[in-house]
Amino acid sequence: MRRTIPITFVTIIILSFTQCQKEEKVIVPVNVPAGKGHDLLSEYHFFEGDIKSLTANEVSGVLPYDLNVALFSDYASKLRFIYVPEGSTIRYDTAEILDMPVGTVLIKHFYFFNSENNQNNIETRLLIKRENDWQPEIYEWNETQTDAKRTVIGGTQKITANIKGQNRTLNYLVPNQNQCKNCHNFDGKLIPIGPRIHNLNKDYTYTEGRRNQLEKWQSSGFLSTANVSTAPSWPKIDDMVNSLNSRARAYLAVNCASCHSRHGSAANSGLYLEYNNRDSLQLGFWKGPVAAGNGSGNLNYVIHPGKAEQSILLFRMISDKVEERMPEIGRELPHEEGIALIREWIDSQK
Numbered sequence: 001m002r003r004t005i006p007i008t009f010v011t012i013i014i015l016s017f018t019q020c021q022k023e024e025k026v027i028v029p030v031n032v033p034a035g036k037g038h039d040l041l042s043e044y045h046f047f048e049g050d051i052k053s054l055t056a057n058e059v060s061g062v063l064p065y066d067l068n069v070a071l072f073s074d075y076a077s078k079l080r081f082i083y084v085p086e087g088s089t090i091r092y093d094t095a096e097i098l099d100m101p102v103g104t105v106l107i108k109h110f111y112f113f114n115s116e117n118n119q120n121n122i123e124t125r126l127l128i129k130r131e132n133d134w135q136p137e138i139y140e141w142n143e144t145q146t147d148a149k150r151t152v153i154g155g156t157q158k159i160t161a162n163i164k165g166q167n168r169t170l171n172y173l174v175p176n177q178n179q180c181k182n183c184h185n186f187d188g189k190l191i192p193i194g195p196r197i198h199n200l201n202k203d204y205t206y207t208e209g210r211r212n213q214l215e216k217w218q219s220s221g222f223l224s225t226a227n228v229s230t231a232p233s234w235p236k237i238d239d240m241v242n243s244l245n246s247r248a249r250a251y252l253a254v255n256c257a258s259c260h261s262r263h264g265s266a267a268n269s270g271l272y273l274e275y276n277n278r279d280s281l282q283l284g285f286w287k288g289p290v291a292a293g294n295g296s297g298n299l300n301y302v303i304h305p306g307k308a309e310q311s312i313l314l315f316r317m318i319s320d321k322v323e324e325r326m327p328e329i330g331r332e333l334p335h336e337e338g339i340a341l342i343r344e345w346i347d348s349q350k
Contacts, residue, residue, distance in 0.1 A: 037137035112161035248345035305349035
């Protein structure tokens with residue numbers, strides 16, 4: 001005689017099985033092509049679910065991250081992600097930009113909030129590590145915010161955005177692939193700017209809670225093991241716990257030194273703004289301009305110690321004219337907070 005199973009027990013089994021099915025996550029591997037980039041951003045599978053939510057596909061090796069000091073881009077908000085292929089590891093190095101393994105992808109997403117305070121996705125930039133170089137790929141988001149399409153030529157978009165509580169209209173530049181080399185140049189090769197130990201050493205709120213990014217990268221197998229407690233860290237520009245000098249130098253290192261270094265596109269200027277440079281003349285103190293003209297503002301020194309308003313460096317940060325402003329591309333609006341920091345720093349130099 002067959003035993004009768006109580007209906008309540010059967011129901012529990014069915015519900016449990018159904019719940020397990022719901023909780024089972026489909027793993028979609030990241031797909032990075034060997035040649036040119038995909039036509040659509042969604043084809044990489046960097047994000048799970050609705051792509052406009054920009055939820056990292058962590059199970060397939062994508063992690064969100066942030067920087068202590070970021071490159072200013074017309075007050076655009078940014079999200080950053082990194083993909084490291086399974087079995088590959090980044091070597092821990094506190095001296096230089098981190099040397100990423102082949103197949104690594106750095107993902108930087110740009111967006112603004114519009115006058116209705118809705119997120120307006122503008123572009124997503126990729127840097128893909130190939131065998132001998134980094135390959136840039138740029139994706140412009142469509143009006144419906146359902147995907148982003150690959151662009152080689154870039155272009156200018158007129159954007160009205162809520163910036164610091166006010167609606168402002170600006171001509172936002174989506175760069176072409178060649179323009180990427182202006183800022184990312186190192187001895188003729190394209191490299192990243194932001195991801196170095198000093199700039200990554202900070203806490204980040206992950207889905208499982210808040211944690212130091214370097215520790216997270218190590219536990220995820222992204223970064224080789226090292227003592228995080230002794231890792232250097234660059235201060236944010238408004239971190240008053242740190243010295244004015246360290247905050248100003250970190251800001252200049254991120255926003256200027258990619259070009260103004262011995263290896264950058266402005267190497268012939270003799271102005272080298274790397275964080276660890278201690279040569280006052282190379283830093284611009286009492287340094288005359290390489291070439292006179294509009295770019296100098298008829299001023300005599302890159303940095304006139306104690307007199308910020310008579311310093312070419314500050315003049316070019318403030319100017320909104322194409323032939324005068326610095327950086328030359330990537331911004332139309334002046335960075336008010338950065339200007340205030342550098343003004344105070346120069347005025348403090350006696």
